[in-house]
Amino acid sequence: MSMDAHTRAWEILQDAYQAQMEGDYDRAIELYRFSLEMHPTAEAHTFLGWTYHFQGSRFWQPLQRHRGLLDRTESL
Numbered sequence: 393m394s395m396d397a398h399t400r401a402w403e404i405l406q407d408a409y410q411a412q413m414e415g416d417y418d419r420a421i422e423l424y425r426f427s428l429e430m431h432p433t434a435e436a437h438t439f440l441g442w443t444y445h446f447q448g449s450r451f452w453q454p455l456q457r458h459r460g461l462l463d464r465t466e467s468l
Contacts, residue, residue: 401431409439417447 408423424440427433 398431401427401433404430405433405436405439408436412439412443412446417443
């Protein structure tokens, strides 16, 4: 991955965090997911999980996402 892609993923993560702090959870989720597609990080996964938590009714989604990551990791 190029440094530019890594830098852009970090910038998107920061934009997602700003949206989260402003209460725009749908936008934050969209941005966190985009950042994760570009360059997965523990921070983006963590903040995405918190955003789902703040939404309340979607609490199960980070668990399903985490389970999928574990399944892929175990197959390595």
